[in-house]
Amino acid sequence: MEKKLYTPGILQYIPFFYVIWSDDLVSASEINVVENSINNDVSLDQIEKRTLLSWLIKDKPPTDHTFKQWKHTISSSQVLLIESETYPLATFSQKVVCHYYDTCPFNMSLKDIEINLGIQPNHYNHLFDVKVVEEISSDFYDATKIDAILKGQNAAVVDDFRTALNHPIFKWEVHRDKEKFRARVLDQVVYLAEQGYGAMAFSEAYGGTGDMEGYATIFENMMYVDGSLTIKFGVQFGLFGGSIQKLGTKKHHDAYLQQTGKAELLGCFAMTETGHGSNVRGIKTTATYDKITDSIIIHTPGKNDNKEYIGNALHSTMASVFAQLIVNGKNEGVHAILVPIRGENHNLLPGVRIEDNGYKLGLNGVDNGKIWFHQVSVPRENLLNKYGNITPEGTYESEIKNPNKRFFTMLGTLVGGRICVARAGLGGAKMALTIAIKHALKRRQFNDSVKIQEDLLMDYPSHQLRLTPLVASAYIYHVTLDKMMEIYCDESQPDKRKVETQVAGLKSIITWYANSAIQECREACGGKGYLLENRIADLKGDVDIFTTFEGDNNVLLQLAAKGVLSDFKAEFNSAGFTTVLKLLSQQLSDKLATVNPMYTNKTDKEHLLNPKFHQHAFNHRTRRLTYTVAMRIRDYIKKGIPSYQAFLKVQTHLLALGKAYSTELAYDTFHTFTETIADEKNKELFQKLGSLYALSELRKDASWYLEQGYIGSTKSKAIRQRQERLCTELRPHLNSLVDGFGIPDHCISAPIAN
Amino acid sequence: MEKKLYTPGILQYIPFFYVIWSDDLVSASEINVVENSINNDVSLDQIEKRTLLSWLIKDKPPTDHTFKQWKHTISSSQVLLIESETYPLATFSQKVVCHYYDTCPFNMSLKDIEINLGIQPNHYNHLFDVKVVEEISSDFYDATKIDAILKGQNAAVVDDFRTALNHPIFKWEVHRDKEKFRARVLDQVVYLAEQGYGAMAFSEAYGGTGDMEGYATIFENMMYVDGSLTIKFGVQFGLFGGSIQKLGTKKHHDAYLQQTGKAELLGCFAMTETGHGSNVRGIKTTATYDKITDSIIIHTPGKNDNKEYIGNALHSTMASVFAQLIVNGKNEGVHAILVPIRGENHNLLPGVRIEDNGYKLGLNGVDNGKIWFHQVSVPRENLLNKYGNITPEGTYESEIKNPNKRFFTMLGTLVGGRICVARAGLGGAKMALTIAIKHALKRRQFNDSVKIQEDLLMDYPSHQLRLTPLVASAYIYHVTLDKMMEIYCDESQPDKRKVETQVAGLKSIITWYANSAIQECREACGGKGYLLENRIADLKGDVDIFTTFEGDNNVLLQLAAKGVLSDFKAEFNSAGFTTVLKLLSQQLSDKLATVNPMYTNKTDKEHLLNPKFHQHAFNHRTRRLTYTVAMRIRDYIKKGIPSYQAFLKVQTHLLALGKAYSTELAYDTFHTFTETIADEKNKELFQKLGSLYALSELRKDASWYLEQGYIGSTKSKAIRQRQERLCTELRPHLNSLVDGFGIPDHCISAPIAN
Structure with missing residues (x-):
């Protein structure tokens, strides 16, 4: 048995002092915490208190000699530090005292210091020259409860969706060939649509639950399967479906929304142009109303005015095309028009040209393409007319008179x-x-x-x-x-x-x-x-x-x-x-x-x-x-x-x-x-x-x-x-x-x- | 003709003052420059100088009214700003004067201000409400000269190399399939080796020019073709070839260097292990000298001790293997040993197992693999013995006694x-x-x-x-x-x-x-x-x-x-x-x-x-x-x-x-x-x-x-x-x-x- 340098009262504090002084992390307010605990510790006599407090002066740290003595005392005890104990440092201190003395009660003051300083075993376990029983992780917090907090009101939807993802179709694989990858992602999108997830944000009348919040949540969870799936899903239901839902009126909803939600009608969202990415208002594609045929003519005027980077372009049969709407020679600003682009057997319709955008840094399971329109005629009804309409008489009308405001209102619906x-x-x-x-x-x-x-x-x-x-x-x-x-x-x-x-x-x-x-x-x-x-x-x-x-x-x-x-x-x-x-x-x-x-x-x-x-x-x-x-x-x-x-x-x-x-x-x-x-x-x-x-x-x-x-x-x-x-x-x-x-x-x- | 608000003397300064005050960029020292020029400008009389100087007090900027008058005067002149002129702002000022007055000589003081302030047309061209003849770029600097400065002494090598890259084999293409991509990159490496670039850093005796600096430069230029080519080239000639050159002795050079430089012998550099990436000294592969057979036994002891991420692993017939060298039961530290891994017909040799690392985020033209050795025997001579040798008598010797220093000396040769x-x-x-x-x-x-x-x-x-x-x-x-x-x-x-x-x-x-x-x-x-x-x-x-x-x-x-x-x-x-x-x-x-x-x-x-x-x-x-x-x-x-x-x-x-x-x-x-x-x-x-x-x-x-x-x-x-x-x-x-x-x-x- 080694020489006893310290009384039990002092000894129990030594591991704490060792931790406190080995780093410069402890602030004045934290020293205060320790001082108060020492003053209130009934297990200490006045002399012990004085000694301990003399080791707590911020500007006068204990000498290196004292510090080494502490270290020696601790390591000689050969006590193991057990990280998983409730109060590891207080318990460790108790055991050190047990090694040198016969009685060694657990000291609540030390426990309080440990709690108040908020120091964790991994702050100090490496300081002790004794073997540490390490734990890789603490189970102090319950991950299920944390997850529940994050899921909030969407818990039921998320849980169901996560279970739905446990299907062989979502098994992660390396895909290098874009055609095969795209086919796989399309299958996944169709599968999710069949499970009802595609229509989720639509109202019940169109097969959904009107749950946009739930939609956003499952959208995030889809990333755990694959980014291409997430984006293609978003294009089909959020952008194409969303444009019909939010920019169209009942006739469009009735005609297309249910099919879209089921992925029976595949569509794309044709806004961006090669020449105009960020500046949507400056797009060049025109949609000219032709009074004689009562139709709208979609046209790509210049070589950089094609639609660019359009997701789902190679699988779609319809596009929601954003274009400058011209009625009676007057430009009424950007509007969206539904344009069929492919017929049966998936052949391109006359006047429509589509090119594959080719390989990308990522998202190769999404079929991005460029689209050109050459005088493509669609019925007047295909104008998504919630914010701007062409009457049967062939005049333009809108409740929002200011064209700027109209444009931003339409765009605003897409903030989701x-x-x-x-x-x-x-x-x-x-x-x-x-x-x-x-x-x-x-x-x-x-x-x-x-x-x-x-x-x-x-x-x-x-x-x-x-x-x-x-x-x-x-x-x-x-x-x-x-x-x-x-x-x-x-x-x-x-x-x-x-x-x-x-x-x-x-x-x-x-x-x-x-x-x-x-x-x-x-x-x-x-x-x-x-x-x-x-x-x-x-x-x-x-x-x-x-x-x-x-x-x-x-x-x-x-x-x-x-x-x-x-x-x-x-x-x-x-x-x-x-x-x-x-x-x-x-x-x-x-x-x-x-x-x-x-x-x-x-x-x-x-x-x-x-x-x-x-x-x-x-x-x-x-x-x-x-x-x-x-x-x-x-x-x-x-x-x-x-x-x-x-x-x-x-x-x-x-x-x-x-x-x-x-x-x-x-x-x-x-x-x-x-x-x-x-x-x-x-x-x-x-x-x-x-x-x-x-x-x-x-x-x-x-x-x-x-x-x-x-x-x-x-x-x-x-x-x-x-x-x-x-x-x-x-x-x-x-x-x-x-x-x-x-x-x-x-x-x-x-x-x-x- | 508009009302003349200013004398020609003052007028010529107005575009400068307009630029100076429109931004907060001009510092006190720069105002000084302008003051000096005004004081020395012989074209100005005292009253003009006083007026001009009164507009130059940092803490008392001209009123908004004055500023707007300047602006009006300038824009009313309808002078075009020509960016490509040698002194665009001085010339612009001259032309503004020409618009209002009959005589308008070019003023050298203004030119000096323009030079000393170092302001460029694109600082101010947008300030003038007149059409600007814009230039996308200036040809003030000659790119060829800049390039020459960067090339320095390596100019000849770099120029030749850049010309060599103008060959169909280096045409950039999308590669998605790793096998095809790797085959292509291998062809490129072999082609460059045939042109003498592989051996470049080796001495003349082995087909090179001993030009390590040139090697580094062409290495950089290879990135303009493709990253996979660069890295595979580096593995073959820099790492595998380099290990023979720098850790081996004449017998190794004579036996392998020429073939390596020509890419007739393909090799890999097997250092990293699955369990040991950064900590090379801790690698586990052993190379145990067996006195009876006078050979070295290469062995992978545990399941995570395999070589990992080894470039060229699927094309190589030989590996430079880093292992703990054990001679007479004593661990002499990490050494490199040449180990044949494939025979004729590219079959793996007994005891060698190689697995493809599969697809990566990039560099898919490089064949990275994992390698396991099971008691693979190679002759004693295969030890790359420049810094540590096994004598024919079977004892270990090294001029560097300290094993740490020896290890770092070997590693140091690879700093290139x-x-x-x-x-x-x-x-x-x-x-x-x-x-x-x-x-x-x-x-x-x-x-x-x-x-x-x-x-x-x-x-x-x-x-x-x-x-x-x-x-x-x-x-x-x-x-x-x-x-x-x-x-x-x-x-x-x-x-x-x-x-x-x-x-x-x-x-x-x-x-x-x-x-x-x-x-x-x-x-x-x-x-x-x-x-x-x-x-x-x-x-x-x-x-x-x-x-x-x-x-x-x-x-x-x-x-x-x-x-x-x-x-x-x-x-x-x-x-x-x-x-x-x-x-x-x-x-x-x-x-x-x-x-x-x-x-x-x-x-x-x-x-x-x-x-x-x-x-x-x-x-x-x-x-x-x-x-x-x-x-x-x-x-x-x-x-x-x-x-x-x-x-x-x-x-x-x-x-x-x-x-x-x-x-x-x-x-x-x-x-x-x-x-x-x-x-x-x-x-x-x-x-x-x-x-x-x-x-x-x-x-x-x-x-x-x-x-x-x-x-x-x-x-x-x-x-x-x-x-x-x-x-x-x-x-x-x-x-x-x-x-x-x-x-x-x-x-x-x-x-x-x-």
């Missing part, structure tokens, strides 16, 4: 598609994260010369830091997109302009997030991530284009920013724009001045994890960017520079505003949601994810916050440390967090994840 | 491969940038309601900002990698440890750069970038894995950082580590204190573009990170934490140091190079690219510099503005800059680039 694309991107990210994290919880690499076993990849701090914030973001974006779809579907709010702007920005930040998450996962899995069999490669190829289609991200962000600017204008409208700016300028500087001393230097844990701080920081950025961009634009316009040019000059500023606004929106939406979680344990977990998201986003834009003087150097460093710390704290729960995404086992075919 | 991978990544980035920029110089999108023509994509500020810094980086990295190869090949410097460390870091930052550049190009080309025919998609898939192979980037960066740390230790070795830290701490704080007032607030153009500022900023970061990480490690070690754990705890810090060091190295190398450019005009262009690189890199890490107090808020904003400004200044030359990469026309098959 943007939410769905963002969700599909999110699904891809979840899938890649699940694979990468499960791999990192198995794969070992390098080792200490002492240890026999190499370390798990997931135990590397850099690996935690690269993957954990991405997992947190997936939770934030899931909740946000769910909420957006709920608002979009809320019939009591007919004006969708706000949600359109919001969705434009969110689609951008979320699809970019999805791409970088998948890329990070690819690299985190090394060469294994590069093999198709491990699925990440396909996800990368498929999700890539999500940043471009349904609106290019850069264009959409500017749209979002312009939305913020016009809200800003409207907000103070009565006061006039200049007064507004003065008011806001005042308000901003006041706010900043008031919060300055408190906010710029505050680095304690409570503050950094406080949603009020996060919300204030996000809101401040949006307001500040709005104000400064508005000022710049006003200055240009005052100088007589045309507004188009003025907006061009502030383009990068607008992009920053669009991002800032969307991030704030996502955080706020998530925060509001966490408040509604009934179960306290999971609520705390979600709050922690929210904090990690907030701190990671603040880190990304730290230079802006520092430039503005909103945060000081010390705080910026504290945010970084707190972010790393959160990643470490979440490490034991990563497996539950990815299981919480609810990806069915039968979809996780990647060998490295099994 | 890392330079080549970085160059291949760079080639991919150049190709993608060329395509994206040529596309953006053709594609138009959106427009002003006034303008008939839509704007070129390349004229959007956000588009300039996303692509131009990437072009600048390509130049910096090209020069850096060329220099590294020169140092690596310099036989007068036998100790390659420094260059190994440097290459480890550079390979990481450059392959990451390449990936993000290609991704940016993909998105910048929208949906078109997603089509295989436009090449960017393939580049993306191929280059992706470069971040992982020849050393995972995160592992390599830590290697680089550790190299910096040991240099740092060695630097002050005699003084002892603690003294060192004290010294350096002193030095850093002194330096910062001295430069503080001057550096943290300086925002003028001369300073921001000054290489001394860039070098100081980069060096300061490296030194500071070195010092702080060394301090942290020391503290952990003083507390008795094992060094392996201590390094793990500072992992993210090490990664930051590795990046900082590599960026500094690249900038310094490039800066030194620019000094040697004889032609002043191109030298200035290169210096501008260097500035753009430096400012862009500083921007990326602005939060760190702000946190450290190295730059203040105002300076941080000024850097951002200056970066955007440089992009605008380079806009007219982008076409020349990408043509300067010298990618042969016959390789640019992408339809969107033509």
